[in-house]
Amino acid sequence: MSNSMKINTRDLGEVSIYDNDIITFQNGLFGFEDKSRFVLIDVINKQGAPLWLQSVDAPSLCFIVFDTRSIISGYEPQALQEDLDLVGIDNIDEAKIFSIASIGDDIRKTTINLKSPVIINSNNNMGVQAILSNDYELRYRLYQNA
């Protein structure tokens, strides 16, 4: 049985979450190393739609992310073993992978970070942001034809 709690979010008001929804990033995210607890809020719940990676402890800290594999066909991330070890997986295929989006004033110019995705092991809810050895773009235009 998991306890529910309410958290304040940056974009979605007050949201109820369960203890076991909390994803722990031992190293935080780059530039935000001191924030380790996040929840992934799937408000739209459709393939290819954005999700909200919201800090549990800092309501103003939130990232909009996309399930990378659902929008980029042939995405084959190569992460360092030490990053996989951090979330307790042997093979990256076992993990969920999300790309952080940068959304400016014009949604058509949204970019997603394919080079350093967020890797989450949903079996133990551990996460890490990994810089891949692949030559992927840090700012990949999400809407290529826009």
Place this chain on the structure above:
Amino acid sequence: MLVISRKINEGLIINDDIEIVILEASKDKVKIGIKAPKNVNVSRKEIYSTKQENITASVCPRKEVLEELIKSGKEK
């Protein structure tokens, strides 16, 4: 960009107090030693770029942009 050739164990000095030494080199890798004052930030470029990109990404989109994003997600 300034381009300088160096041999193993040769170095460079930047601004009197930053020293860079080439320690090892192989076909596709070099090992570099850096001596710098504590207040000088040294980062691998990809880590620095990822930090900057995360900071940009963490900026809250305008309300209208958020609404448009949610709407377009639902239409997928």
